[in-house]
Amino acid sequence: MSAPMDTTLELDDIQRGVLSPRPTPYAATYLAFRIDDRTQGRELMRRAGSAVTSAADSSSPLGDTWVSVAVTRWGLEALGVPRASLDTFAWEFRQGMAARAGALGDVGASSPENWETPLGTTDVHVVITAVAPDSPRLEAAMDRARPVHDRLPGVTAIWRQDCYALPTETEHFGYRDGVSHPAVEGSGVPGSNQLEVPLKSGEFVLGYPDELGGVQAPQPTVLGRNGSYAAFRKLHQKVAEFRAYLKDNSTGPQDEELIAAKILGRWRSGAPLALAPQRDDPALGADPHRRNSFLYEEVDPAGFITPGGCHIRRANPRDASVAGAVRLHRMIRRGAVYGPPLPEGALADDGTDRGLMFAFIGAHPGRQFEFVQSEWMNDGVFFGSSDMRDPVVGSADGEFAFTIPRRPLRRRLAPLPRFVVTRGGEYCFLPSLSALRWLGDLRD
Template identity: 85%
Template sequence: MSAPTRTGLELDDIQRGVLSPRPTPYAATYLVFRIDDRAHGRELMRRASAVVTSAADSVSPLGETWVSVAVAFHGLEALGVPRASLDTFVWEFRQGMAARAKALGDVGESGPEHWEAPLGTSDVHVVLTAVAPDTTRLEAALDRARPVYDQLPGVTAIWRQDCYALPTETEHFGYRDGVSHPAVEGSGIAGSNQLEALLKAGEFVLGYRDEIGGIQTPQPEVLGRNGSYAVFRKLHQRVAEFRRYLRDNATGPEDEELLAAKIMGRWRSGAPLALSPQHDDPALGADPHRRNTFLYGRDDPAGFTTPSGCHIRRANPRDASVAGEVRLHRMIRRGTVYGPPLPEGVLEDDGADRGLMFAFIGAHLGRQFEFVQSEWMNDSVFFGGGSARDPVTGSHDGVTGFTIPQRPLRRRLPPLPRFVVTRGGEYCFLPGLSALRWLGDLQD
């Protein structure tokens, strides 16, 4: 392969699932496999290399339908990747998500001891993800992917999660999701914020220069180059409890919606407080060219419009003055709904399992996903807010509340319960297509 130019991403060797935003609406399925026979595992990689769609194939006969294949650290071991190569992967990946639970806030009822089996165990080796605009095309994609693992008795399917996205693009708490997407240099895919400069490719794809000029590439280069790290997390959402909290702390229906917006940083339609501070604006929320083009530091440094502690400002402080260079912690995030929606207006839990399959894509597990999770979502020191946690996804202990800056007196809400419970997940590696073939050709 030729050396990359400044913007020369080798798109034909990068899995499409790394860079491409998902279609709207869409359906998705996550399949987890355990490799019991090394030879069969390698055959799985060989077959996968012929089925996985590349980032260069953004327009194809299959439309917005694709399959991605990721491998956990235990999966690389099961495939027989030499120890010298395994040791070149970042240490967070080598440890695995369960071992990183305390740093991530996965404690108490979110702890690995309560995770859904087999998540968090050494049996999670390969994660196959299929994405399509609807369930019919998703099933067709799964049918096309079935020969990848069919008739390989040494490869066992051990877990499946079916997901979907509504035409409204909302998740179970009622907010429009998937609004923000960074612009990656050389990808040819526009970012969602026209005010954000292109991010170096090496922030998201291994083997390219990142924002600080470094190049991270697991060895040998054919294995690491054009790959990325992926974080998969199953997050259960306590919808009824979230609704009750809003109702119990609001003065009426209008105030309830304002409170929901202050907690998230956006109205439920997706319209940001930064652009529509007084009322919801569904037309703005539905406009992908306007709903994410705004800044904080220039227009709202104190958080009177968009609270510094709200969910979206924590996840991406943009140009706000915070501890830590924001561009070094940018991530590609994707969420996919699972489970039946709780009927509108219902305030009591019906016992159904519903939530979000969260995916992070990036080249730096430590300073991207883990930093944001530990320093920005589960702490507030970075903006001077003490020990408060993210009001939506934070690992709350029923002690810390939420503060809304306003004049003449700030509004303080009572302690927050835990609205989101981790049900499991794993750190994975998304190999390039050449790397999939290399894994398939390994010899003992």
Template identity: 65%
Template sequence: MVADETALDLHDIQAGVLRPRPTPYAATYILFRIDDPVAGRHMIGRLAEVVSPAAGSEAAIDRAVSVALTFAGLKALGVPQASLDSFAWEFQQGMVARASALGDVGESAPDHWEKPLGTADVHVVLVVTARDQAMLEAALDRVRPAFEQLAGVVPIWRQDCHALPNEKEPFGFRDGISHPGVEGSGIPGSNPLEAPLKAGEFVLGYRDEMGGFPPMPEPAALGRNGTYVVFRKLHQRVAEFRRFLKASAADAAEEEWIAAKMMGRWRSGAPLALCPLHDDPELGADASRSNTFLFQKDDPVGYATPRGSHCRRMNPRDTPVAGEVRLHRMIRRGTAYGPLLPEGVLEDDGKDRGLMFAFVGSHLKRQFEFVQSEWINDGVFLGLENARDPVTGSPDGDGSFSIPRKPIPKRLRGLSRFVVTRGGEYCFMPSLTALRWLAAPEG
């Protein structure tokens, strides 16, 4: 039996699946190891009482609590083998086993990850977000009784994050602009030119863009209204990125132009598709306009937005590519961590900074893994041979990026790895019903 095809059960789906986060906000990620299945089920049952549902107004999620589990975590809870076997194969393998396909090689390889990320000790991921630090602490005070003084459950890692009022990430670009609409959610997407996607692309138990139902963990009480979530800690080499821009440009104005061409947007968030010649901070700050555009219709060659730019790779929109773009759409969220490198500084200060990245979707392989391997770390789908994403790809000093212009394109060479994977996890974010199922002795 499947959920109603026309309306999402927002009271059963976690807010972390569908609800955009407030702006600005503070957040924290806490990882847990379960040493005793009974204690683990007690914790999951307590968390089920404080997890935020997707239903309600924006004000209702000023403070949101989300819970996800790794495959090792489900096993640690004592989930029956038949249920474990029903999860997606990629999820069962885990991110470490998928590292090569994801481009997590060299410095980004799991051998270099920040422990305990990527280890069998990571069982539960707790994410708490709030509009400011004071509200975050209040939300944590409400959550702590779920795990504190509970023998057999051990917090093993924490990462505090933030979204600044200007919504900029460490490289200096406004982030979190583009997100798809989900049919039946009542939550609009950021691009009115893009029809809402079928709910099954992001929530299990509903029809997806293929017209069928994504494979769902069994029993239905465990799988329905849940989804897969990918968490990744991505360290950003801000000083190196700045040095590359300076070495590639004749002056500061050209540095900004090159940065915009690599990203597909100016640092303000204004898209090159709408203002290709100069930045427009007012446009960049206007959520009603900053994502309302297509690529192929007005810019097939990429004179405004290069076909190989980060934004055009992550969401080609109407650009003709191999396959169907809507089959690879994702809900993506990035939360900055660490102190910003002061403006103008070109030498690394040794401090850790970057993004905690989250992907939400029903299909790990054809959404997250496809985009990472085929669109980020390859260029064949856009006719760019093996050119990688100029910002988040994984070249090691031998990358290149071409900026179309007349009469001669500008070609950048010597791109290095500006973003290094520091760790990550494949998780399952259960529904509220499933959390209670997992807390039950027979769960």
């Protein structure tokens, strides 16, 4: 599809939530809306166009506080976007996440019929996300965002999820989270791996050349260019079961931590096995300039240090020899914790819902999010092990064990239960600021 071959990102037209890393710590809220009246839905878009912060505003008086607006396929239909335009969007986005459940491994307890209402339904039209460094500033951001949807009786709030990131950056399984993010050409945001060449902007922002030299953007150009796709996921974590698995498969506390590191690919401090193979190094884990700058192929091609089946090597194989061109499957990943922590040391579930809210951002939902989820997380063929699934977020069913490569004999752990259950999700489109105004000016 033709589009200007512009290598300079128009940051003032791109929503800040697409490219800007979130602060640490932070508080966030996801709000979902249903559009019941097209005219008022368009008014929502007009208001959003003047309220959303752009990627050029990183030094604005609001600091690390911003609001993002995303629209589902059903939302675009409710706004009256013509069918000819809808047909130019990514196929996965047009289907919706619930329809893609089989490919994503959302089966059994994770299947859409078990999702939290109204996630995965055609009622979810608009998702507004607010992010701030703390709860008071989040409420202030919500107050600024409230006029966007307030006093619009034809726009109904149908779901809310509050979430947060701790100063320790840890999630409920105890690992430091949010360690890795790619460098994007033209964004001005450095990547976390100093050894990685920045990726082409068209991998994340529509309307620019990608790694293959192609340019993808829904039509008309004013709607598609400078936008992006996001895959939102609400994931429930079985924390007590995860802790019990580590304890039952270890010989003691030190071995338990080693198994936890082999399963993820990092010690819980964030220090990678690739740079700290023998013992944890909390100082390394806390250093954003060092903790993600490593490769695999030269020092650990067989995975004796960082197992090929561990979570981080699946999510981003880096320079390892695997099936699939790694740079074509990179994503920007945003994660936030929801729910209170399970008390330290508790091995019994307390019945409280807790987990992660994820947003995976990219320009190619099929070969980025869906490929990684189906081929790298829920299969093992890409690194030579057909029956292994990701030990942390894969769709395990108690049949497949996790194997730790070592000499002279590998170590085989007990079969993996499913530690993470999908509670809902949706594919969304993050329009540019000019596209939000265009949507607001639509006429029947």
